[in-house]
Amino acid sequence: MSTLLNHPDENASGDLKRRVTSFLAQQGVDSAHRLNIEVNGGVVTLHGMVFSFYERQLCISCCQRIAGVVTFIDNLTVSLPPSR
Numbered sequence: 001m002s003t004l005l006n007h008p009d010e011n012a013s014g015d016l017k018r019r020v021t022s023f024l025a026q027q028g029v030d031s032a033h034r035l036n037i038e039v040n041g042g043v044v045t046l047h048g049m050v051f052s053f054y055e056r057q058l059c060i061s062c063c064q065r066i067a068g069v070v071t072f073i074d075n076l077t078v079s080l081p082p083s084r
Contacts, residue, residue: 013039016068027062042070049077
């Protein structure tokens, strides 16, 4: 009988990804559900589009404050919403 066990790093990365996602949503980052969050060890990379420079700064600030984030890589793009 063989059992597949997750590598401890995968468990930690998954937990950190959940905490990043949750914290961004709690802080009111409107684009949080559209962002792609990659976690490899303590390295967190955000990919995706936000609609303001403020929102980008909020993402950066939030990610740098989360325990377990050793390095943060910003691959966010700011695309202002079309004017009405």
